[in-house]
Amino acid sequence: MTIQEIRAFNRFYTNLIGALDYSRQLHAPYTLTESRVLYELAHSPRTDAADLRGELCLDSGYLSRLLAKFEKDGLIERVPSEKDTRRRRITLTDRGRETADLLNERSREAVGSLLSTVPPEARPRLVEAMRDIREILSDASRRPPRREDVLLREPGPGDLGWVVQRNAALYASEYGFNTDYEGLVARIVADFAEDHDPHLERVWIAELDGRPVGCVMCVRDEAPGAARLRLLLVEPDARGLGIGDQLVGACVEFARGVGYREMVLWTNDVLSAARRIYQRHGFVLVDEKPHRSFGTDLNGQDWRLDLQGVG
Incomplete structure (x- = not known):
């Protein structure tokens, strides 16, 4: 019963936020995964492919193709890492940062639109419930922070x-x-x-x-x-x-x-x-x-x- 309830919640929430059609949801030519990678690059001062794979649990081949697409679109630059020349440091170009900022703004607008349908008195309870879910699942797989x-x-x-x-x-x-x-x-x-x-x-x-x-x-x-x-x-x-x-x-x-x-x-x-x-x-x-x-x-x-x- 617990498994069924969790799967039902997952289906409900992914439909609610438009995760299955994320690019249309944000009126942008990027999938949910692509948008998340751009978000990570915009908010991490030093990043390489290994960092992204570890943070987002992505297949190395898939990530490599995704980064190649970004490079072709003029969103990123890849240069040798200052600390390890075997690794490639990835940074956003000006165009890439503008794209990441636009996606972030549209995501905030989408969440704001969703939140506007929730009565003000119910919003603290909603946020607390989300925090509980995150903390419980984090505790279940707790390891020392890195x-x-x-x-x-x-x-x-x-x-x-x-x-x-x-x-x-x-x-x-x-x-x-x-x-x-x-x-x-x-x-x-x-x-x-x-x-x-x-x-x-x-x-x-x-x-x-x-x-x-x-x-x-x-x-x-x-x-x-x-x-x-x-x-x-x-x-x-x-x-x-x-x-x-x-x-x-x-x-x-x-x-x-x-x-x-x-x-x-x-x-x-x-x-x-x-x-x-x-x-x-x-x-x-x-x-x-x-x-x-x-x-x-x-x-x-x-x-x-x-x-x-x-x-």
């Missing part, structure tokens, strides 16, 4: 609020910061939400097992040609997976790709783990001075990375 399980993505509704809340809570717990810090983070996030250039400024959310576990922001600095890295954060229970490295790497790669000459950041010396990450990515300490902020005595530091040097 670096490749982490997804870097753009923020969705509620994520910017999460950035403010988690920064305030973590820095209060780990460093004793008061609400002045929460106010600072709230202003930074509000400024980004209200007025930012999507071609030159971005926020990344690190997701693990369907929940946000980290974030970072790249915004224009006051100095001409400079980008500023802000609000790097990794949840305590997700540390040790290289998430901070992935977030900073995505930030640096984006800044270099859109033409910034340098990237700068301000931090405090008590954030030793973050400082080690910055050093690994080539940032150099250029100035430091003591100050009292957020209810505690600190030593502020300015760091700089030359983006026109060897990447």
Whole structure:
């Protein structure tokens, strides 16, 4: 009986979201699998075919044909990996990113249209039920999380609020910061939400097992040609997976790709783990001075990375 109920639910849900005719559902010439691969490429700063096979459980031959189609359509570029020349690094072209963004937008519209048919008072129950399904099935096949399980993505509704809340809570717990810090983070996030250039400024959310576990922001600095890295954060229970490295790497790669000459950041010396990450990515300490902020005595530091040097 349980198997029959699960199969019935699967048939119901795939019909409901149009999974069997996904290209018509989104008015796009790509299947559900092709759209998912484009999504992964758009939200992972460094990806090769082996990463995609592992993440999406795809047959290597099928994936190879799919990537060849994308390359023919001008959506991707394949170059030797910086770490292992036997592997090919896959990146989206400008056309590929535009296509991925369009598919993402249409998918969000489709889900929004579906959600509009659900009474507002029933929506929390629907989301909670979906979360229960995901958690139960994840627990059934639980294994220790790995670096490749982490997804870097753009923020969705509620994520910017999460950035403010988690920064305030973590820095209060780990460093004793008061609400002045929460106010600072709230202003930074509000400024980004209200007025930012999507071609030159971005926020990344690190997701693990369907929940946000980290974030970072790249915004224009006051100095001409400079980008500023802000609000790097990794949840305590997700540390040790290289998430901070992935977030900073995505930030640096984006800044270099859109033409910034340098990237700068301000931090405090008590954030030793973050400082080690910055050093690994080539940032150099250029100035430091003591100050009292957020209810505690600190030593502020300015760091700089030359983006026109060897990447």
